Amino acid sequence: MQLRVERREASAWISILIPLLAIGITLILVAGLVWLSGAGLWETYYYFFIKPLSSRASVIEVLVKATPLLFTGAAVAFAFYSGYWNIGAEGQLYAGAAAAAWLGVVLKGLPPVVIIPLIMLGSALAAALWALPPAWLKTRLNVDEVVTTLLLNSVMIFFVSSLLNGPWRDPVTNWPQSPTLEAASRLPRLLAGTRLHLGFLLAIVALIFFWWITARASFGLRMRAVGRGREAARFMGVHVNQVVFRVALISGAVAGLAGASEVAGLHYHLIEALSPGYGYSGIVAATLGSLHPIGVALAAIFIGLISTGSQTASRALGVPSFLGDVVQAVLLLVTLALLLLRTYRVRMI
Amino acid sequence: MTQPTTTPPAVAMHGITKRFGPLTANANVDFDVQSGEVHALLGENGAGKTTLTKILYGLYQPDAGTIAINGKLTPLRSPADAIAQGIGMVTQHFSLVPTLTVAENLLLSQAQGITLDLRTAEATIRETATRYGLQVDPARLVQRLSVGEQQRVEILKALYQNCRVLILDEPTAVLTPQEAEGLFMVLRGLIAQGLAVIFISHKLNEVLAISHRVTVLRAGKVVGEVKTAETTQIDLARLMVGREVTGVQVSATPPPTAPQRPVLELQNIHVRNTQHLPALRGINLRIQAGEIVGLAGVAGNGQPELGEVLSGLRTPTQGEVRVNGIDVTKADPVGMTRAGIGRIPEDRLKGVVADLTVAENIALESLAEFTKAGGQLDQKLVRQHAQSLIDAFEIKATPGTRTGSLSGGNMQKVILARVLSRNPQVVVAAQPTRGLDVGAIQYVHEQLLTQRARGAAILLISEDLDEVLALADRVAVIYEGAIVGEVKPSDFRDDPANLKQQIGLMMAGAVSGFGEQIERRESA
Ligand SMILES: Nc1ncnc2c1ncn2[C@@H]1O[C@H](COP(=O)(O)OP(=O)(O)OP(=O)(O)O)[C@@H](O)[C@H]1O
Ligand SMILES: [Mg+2]
DSSP, rough: OOEEEEEEEEEEHHHHHHHHHHHHHHHHHHHHHHTTTOOOOOHHHHHIIGGSSHHHHHHHHHHHHHHHHHHHHHHHHHHHHTTTOOOHHHHHHHHHHHHHHHHHHOOOSHHHHHHHHHHHHHHHHHHHHHHHHHHHHHHOOOOOHHHHHHHHHHHHHHHHHHHHTTTTSSSSTOBBBBOOOOGGGEEEEEETTSOOOOHHHHHHHHHHHHHHHHHHHHHHHHHHHHHHHHHHHHTTTOOEEEEEEEHHHHHHHHHHHHHHHHIIIIIISSSSTTTTHHHHHHHHHHHHHHTTTTHHHHHHHHHHHHHHHHHHHHHHHOOOTHHHHHHHHHHHHHHHHHGGGGTTTEEEE | OOOTTSSSSSSSEEEEEEEETEEEEEEEEEEEEEOOOEEEEOOOSSSHHHHHHHHHTTTOOOOOEEEEETEOOOOOOOOHHHHHTTTTEEEEEEEOOTTTHHHHHHHHHHSSSSSSOOHHHHHHHHHHHTTTTTTOTTBBBBSSHHHHHHHHHHHHHHHTTOOOOEEEEEEEEEEOHHHHHHHHHHHHHHHHHHHHHEOOOOOOHHHHHHEEEEEEETTEEEEEEEEEGOHHHHHHHHHHHHHHHOOTTTTSSSOOSOOOOOOHHHHEEEOOOOTEEEEEEEEEEETTTTTEEEEEETTTTSSSHHHHHHSSHHHHHHHEEEEETEOOTTOOHHHHHHHEEEESSSHHHHOOOSSSSHHHHHTTTGGGGBBBBGGOHHHHHHHHHHHHHHHHHTOOOTTSSGGGGGHHHHHHHHHHHHTTTOOOOOOESSSTTTTTTTHHHHHHHHHHHHHHHHOOEEEEEOOOOHEEEEEEHHEEEEEETTEEEOOGGGGGGTTTTHHHHHHHHHHHHHSSSSSSSOOOOOOO
């Protein structure tokens, strides 16, 4: 038997097959590392993937972990869908987080129904503002957004760090963390006794918004046209730059909501370690989820599972906790490699 | 050119079948080519010519059938296999790196080891080039070359890889008649040196001029294999289409005689090209309702830039464009469409997004009409509209078909349907029949005549002089970015040879003193 490869048209089932195949191959590749760290393979994978799903409390914890990833996954997928390679979700997340930390303290004496929408809106706006320079440079001067969005991440992270070590430093404890949010500024919990908060629902709303735009709205068709054929889209009267500009800002705003949701829903103050790379994991979620809202949701939850699982595994078995990050990185690479399957067909002869 | 029967053919494809889902692109096709022979492949758009050659080049795998090279059964799993077997292919979309030199491009295709001896390579390339009569300077950047020269580089690349069988898929579609003649000279040299050539073209006169044998495909099946010496254009056309093909009847309705207000007016249009060099230098043109003006000219004299101006893709540095008296000089594509200009682009793939469906491509240009309140896309309407155009224009597709998988002719029909169904007041058709089969060309011509009868003002930009003469009420000749003369074919009813000669002279830049309205080229 031999295999041969030829160009082909993408068929629908292959998009479902790719992520599953990617997960399988990743598990095989990572097995070597697990073995090196001296832990049993089945045991480790049990802690990674099964244990977190074994109790109601830990399932909910997975969803808590997945919440920011649902936001950043949606944000990245939205941008990638129209060919705008926004690698800056991490910085945009912190921009939104900083705005939420500030608004959540200064807005006083208003009921939560007023304050919470204001915080969310303000964070989205701040993050969109942070996404503006790359978008502007891209559409005016055709500067590669991959570089600019990526570089601005460090700028924002250092800016937040300087805030936390300067004006916002907690006067009592002297910790680099912002003052605690007013009670009225905090996102309500969805289930009593758990950490699952309103942010999770808002993230689902963001994904539904993504779905509606791409599957139902005229703007989605414009985005698709720009993403697949800029020149032809322009010929057919699509205002390419306008579409790219809007997409870039919306993507930034949604990434900013991830930060707001973490600050106002989980930590109640801004810290430097707010995000262990949720912005970058959003790229994994978007890619693994084939830029499809349902795919992105499942992928975000899967990554939430990995990061919960890697922590439990590290506590119980002593394997390094960054194994979870390794799984994610390998997953991204394998998925990208497998995406070739969409343009090439492998046949047995 | 008949070979002694003892030599096996350079390539013999036998019983080739290729399916794409439910569609059979090649059905049990037998095809062979001898060395020292040009074997032409002919057939309507979508007949399966490209598919057959892609199978030979290892790009597609056949579902059934065998390929023998020099009499030996040889499976071709990839282009690398095919190249190793001495098969080379030149497609319409060149695969050259524009920012590299000719020599570097050739080396790319077979670079081995670590060191790169450019000097020696250039010498070898120069030697190969002279041997086959392919004049190109190996040290020049590819982006500086004309389309014809780039094609020569592609051929050179195949020869450099020691190809013995050369596949040319519609090589002349992108060439001027002069360049095509040059290509034929090269091909004659190649077969004299024992190469085998597979030649695809829709132009029957070219096929008759260059080939020794012709195989005609219809709907994936071989419907005839004839010796060129024993056939005629009419026979070939009938074989291809399966029915009698008549040329378009010229000027059924006489052009309007009473002077009317012009619908499209171009006044002193100046434009720079992408390299910021002057491309149009003072174009003046007026087209009335119900009139077809043909813009003739050798390629590279500003035709694409004029098409882009009227498509809203390029803004003039000077001058005015008016539609029904309204200034649209600075309009973008939306503005041009709204002003009533229907635009058929020179390059089909600039007119549709290959990755979108047929329905989406049809809707996109006038998306506002398919948008419900709240920005929602009326998908049902999009589909219905596409289906009605597919029926009306007899496009072989469904609304959900990916546009990129259509054959060239059907893709062109999608654009025509989108543009003409809106009854535009002005039609700007740039090379509307490039790469189309005779049946489809006739179809496009009929569509343009229907538009004229409806009262549209039509600008037909074409490098095919016969096409221009067959359709145009008035012929304007463009040379170095200016209109150097205008002719009315009807004034030459009794002397068509003289007409062609006059236009030919103007196309070559010799401004002659006749015609109604000679625009002097600006010396700036
Ligand atoms: N990759 C593909 N996937 C699906 N269908 C395809 C693919 N390639 C070609 N086809 C279909 O196969 C048929 C034959 O196409 P092909 O490109 O071989 O035609 P052709 O004879 O070269 O036409 P043209 O003269 O327009 O270039 C067409 O109906 C086309 O839509
Ligand atoms: Mg073809």
